[in-house]
Amino acid sequence: MSISAAKKFENFTAWFDDLLLKARIADNRFPVKGFLVYMENGAFMLDKIRELLERELERAGHKKMYFPLVTSEEVFSKEAEHIKGFLKEVFVIDQGPGEQRLIVRPTSETIMYPMFKLWIRSHADLPLKVYQSVNVYRRETKATRALYRVREIPWNEAHTVHENASEAEKQVREAMEIYRRVLEKLGISYMTLKRPDFDKFAGAVYSIAFDAWNPDGKVNQVATVHNLGRNFARAYGLEFEKKDGSRGVPYQTCYGFGFSRVLAAVIAQHGDDHGLVLPPVIAPTQVVIIPIPFKGQEKKIYEYSAKVRDLVASKWRTVLDDREDVTPGEKFYHWELLGTPVRLEIGPKEVVESSVTLARRDTLERSKVSLEELPGKVDEVMKSIESNLLEKSRRMMMSLVSDAKTLDEVKKILRQRRIARIEWCNETACAEKLKEEVGGEIRGERYDIAEKPTGKCIVCGKPAKSVVYVSRAY
Numbered sequence: 001m002s003i004s005a006a007k008k009f010e011n012f013t014a015w016f017d018d019l020l021l022k023a024r025i026a027d028n029r030f031p032v033k034g035f036l037v038y039m040e041n042g043a044f045m046l047d048k049i050r051e052l053l054e055r056e057l058e059r060a061g062h063k064k065m066y067f068p069l070v071t072s073e074e075v076f077s078k079e080a081e082h083i084k085g086f087l088k089e090v091f092v093i094d095q096g097p098g099e100q101r102l103i104v105r106p107t108s109e110t111i112m113y114p115m116f117k118l119w120i121r122s123h124a125d126l127p128l129k130v131y132q133s134v135n136v137y138r139r140e141t142k143a144t145r146a147l148y149r150v151r152e153i154p155w156n157e158a159h160t161v162h163e164n165a166s167e168a169e170k171q172v173r174e175a176m177e178i179y180r181r182v183l184e185k186l187g188i189s190y191m192t193l194k195r196p197d198f199d200k201f202a203g204a205v206y207s208i209a210f211d212a213w214n215p216d217g218k219v220n221q222v223a224t225v226h227n228l229g230r231n232f233a234r235a236y237g238l239e240f241e242k243k244d245g246s247r248g249v250p251y252q253t254c255y256g257f258g259f260s261r262v263l264a265a266v267i268a269q270h271g272d273d274h275g276l277v278l279p280p281v282i283a284p285t286q287v288v289i290i291p292i293p294f295k296g297q298e299k300k301i302y303e304y305s306a307k308v309r310d311l312v313a314s315k316w317r318t319v320l321d322d323r324e325d326v327t328p329g330e331k332f333y334h335w336e337l338l339g340t341p342v343r344l345e346i347g348p349k350e351v352v353e354s355s356v357t358l359a360r361r362d363t364l365e366r367s368k369v370s371l372e373e374l375p376g377k378v379d380e381v382m383k384s385i386e387s388n389l390l391e392k393s394r395r396m397m398m399s400l401v402s403d404a405k406t407l408d409e410v411k412k413i414l415r416q417r418r419i420a421r422i423e424w425c426n427e428t429a430c431a432e433k434l435k436e437e438v439g440g441e442i443r444g445e446r447y448d449i450a451e452k453p454t455g456k457c458i459v460c461g462k463p464a465k466s467v468v469y470v471s472r473a474y
């Protein structure tokens with residue numbers, strides 16, 4: 001049985017906003033623009049996503065630290081490109097007359113690197129790999145959107161320092177791999193795109209982004225990885241003694257992972273007309289047991305349900321929904337809305353047969369399972385849900401991309417809420433003209449595979465220098 005997700009494709013915004021509130025993920029009615037309240041299910045899932053990522057970072061040798069929320073205007077302004085890129089969107093704290101204004105972090109290069117300068121003396125101190133999971137703040141001027149475009153951004157940022165360029169390059173690949181593993185666990189599919197120069201991180205040599213697909217056709221940048229070269233190191237005076245005794249300027253990378261955007265991708269990519277469909281690893285409740293009472297046999301059914309709960313609760317986050325004033329049908333509806341991966345139904349028949357009826361949320365398929373087989377079967381279904389979500393999402397990602405040879409074709413593809421692949425001359429003027437004409441932007445060229453241009457720039461007709469992807473974006 002396949003599930004229709006008609007509502008989310010027809011009117012994504014209404015579907016998404018409705019779900020955020022009904023599934024108790026977030027409440028967007030806080031009276032300050034761009035600031036969001038995360039309710040119990042949203043907060044739980046953000047924490048789980050954070051744990052998944054931090055485990056991978058730790059495994060790869062990153063050390064967790066916490067840096068201050070603020071820096072001074074003077075320190076913030078040291079890297080010229082960086083300040084140009086961020087100055088318009090930082091929040092400032094006015095300390096009162098005679099005191100310097102403080103800048104609230106929009107990201108933490110300018111806060112961490114003065115400290116790195118104190119800590120790094122010689123090659124023995126390298127590589128330095130540091131991360132923190134904190135909120136950063138950006139004064140978004142565009143319309144804000146819950147989880148996607150907010151002014152208080154829950155994220156993880158990692159910052160590394162290396163002896164030479166090739167070590168930094170290697171670090172970029174390690175970061176890509178860390179993010180790939182976490183996103184895969186969540187069943188999220190995306191394209192990894194090297195951003196065009198005009199759109200790279202302010203102060204970086206180059207930037208690679210993870211653009212996840214979204215039902216409304218606007219891609220959702222969930223993570224970015226930047227090779228900083230020595231731009232920041234020079235600006236902040238980082239130096240170290242090399243093995244041969246000479247002095248050198250180190251190379252840096254940094255990478256950020258947006259927890260609320262990743263959560264948005266989980267909801268948007270997997271959800272259907274019944275509500276959330278959650279990957280087991282972050283689901284607040286993984287197994288729900290619903291007794292279906294039958295006159296005269298209530299006690300037997302509840303006792304049996306408690307026994308079933310004890311069988312699975314040691315391994316999976318399990319709830320026995322034994323509310324007596326709610327019908328089983330209403331309970332099905334409720335737990336489907338919440339995206340609970342596995343539901344176990346128990347009526348008089350199951351008690352007699354010593355079995356349960358198992359329903360999986362992703363396909364809504366139901367099957368009978370004997371009590372002895374139950375623990376193994378639940379494990380198997382959870383694994384199957386995880387891989388099924390990823391496969392389905394990947395198929396969707398692939399089906400969204402089409403080649404375009406003219407601007408009209410690009411327009412048509414974007415109108416269909418899809419992504420266009422074009423050839424481009426790498427000139428900013430052409431990128432600007434394209435954006436103006438079609439309403440979408442050049443997101444960059446594939447990082448994971450090499451795509452060579454064979455024809456002409458879709459805008460000016462001169463020989464193309466790259467194959468790039470065009471879409472609307474959050």
Ligand SMILES: [Zn+2]
Nearest residue numbers: 425430457460
């Ligand atoms: Zn051109």
